[in-house]
Amino acid sequence: MKQLLAIAFILNACCCLAQNAIIKGRVVTAKGDALISACVVIDAAKGWAAVTDYNGNYEIRVPAGKHRVSYRYKGKNELIQEVAAIEGDTIVVNALLNNKGMKGKAEVNAPDFNVRILTQLNEMRAQIKLLQAAIQQLLESNKAVKN
DSSP states (O other): HHHHHHHHHHHHHHHHHHHEEEEEEEEEOOOBBBOOOEEEEEEEGEEEEEEEOOHHHHHEOOOSSEEEEEEEEBBBOEEEEEEEETOOEEEEEEEEEBBBTOOEEEEEOOOHHHHHHHHHHHHHHHHHHHHHHHHHHHHHHHHHHHH
């Protein structure tokens, strides 16, 4: 029974390592002034949205995957930026919103996608090795009990 509990604990720990990604940043004007209460929306129906604070900062927790981030502010052009997020990532997207008729831009600061994938694969391999060792230990203790 203790061995089963140990394996359940290890499996639970592995699942807890999986987490959402964070998309955060700052929304500013062309002059660099913070846009207070700018809307940053990925999917409002799922709660993936934020309003910028006094300094123009925002933060949204999202599941891994590709997301379209929309930046809006009254009197400014809407800016849409595609972002790819992997679990555990913190991606910084700073948005510059211009007046109507002028194009805005976004600056994305994220780890290289291939490096992030390889890092996750290596972490998964380490977790699998832990599980294999726990299962092997359980099998050996069951054999010892039977003998």
